Amino acid sequence: MRKIYFIVCLLAAYIAYSAWVYTAGTVSVVEMDHAAQNGKHIWQRSNCQNCHQLFGLGGYMGPDLTGITTDKRRGSSYARAIILSGGNNMPNYHFTESEVDDIIAYLDHVNKAATANIR
Numbered sequence: 690m691r692k693i694y695f696i697v698c699l700l701a702a703y704i705a706y707s708a709w710v711y712t713a714g715t716v717s718v719v720e721m722d723h724a725a726q727n728g729k730h731i732w733q734r735s736n737c738q739n740c741h742q743l744f745g746l747g748g749y750m751g752p753d754l755t756g757i758t759t760d761k762r763r764g765s766s767y768a769r770a771i772i773l774s775g776g777n778n779m780p781n782y783h784f785t786e787s788e789v790d791d792i793i794a795y796l797d798h799v800n801k802a803a804t805a806n807i808r
């Protein structure tokens with residue numbers, strides 16, 4: 690009989706914990722501005738993730754772009770140039786300058802989010 694009380698207690702604790710986890714919400718440490726949000730939509734619409742990874746997730750045809758905007762060897766001007774004109778295996782999407790600005794803003798946001806907790 691005591692066994693059943695134990696199982697009921699475990700079940701109640703599981704339900705309470707699940708309810709708390711699913712209703713607590715998530716908090717972003719870095720605010721995403723309008724340009725970055727637009728850049729994210731372009732990123733998703735254009736399927737950049739098929740070939741590139743962010744935080745290690747995505748396709749492996751192109752390089753990981755998580756920290757590209759502050760990378761010493763690459764940086765945002767380099768990223769801009771490739772996104773504007775394409776590469777050997779990187780498609781040229783014929784983006785406008787402002788679309789590329791927004792994509793860079795998004796990549797910059799990803800970069801800040803990736804390094805926000807590193808001191």
Ligand code: HEC
Pocket residue numbers: 731732735736737738739740741750751752754757763767768769771772775776777778779780782792
């Ligand atoms: C078909 C696969 C493919 C897609 C889709 C793709 N890329 Fe690429 N990208 C590549 C490859 C491969 C490279 C490496 C350079 C090359 O070989 O052309 C690259 C290079 C880059 C680079 C330079 C990175 C570096 O370290 O040299 C940036 C920035 C970039 N892509 C951004 C984007 C963005 C933004 C999108 C979506 C709008 C995108 N790519 C979509 C394949 C792709």
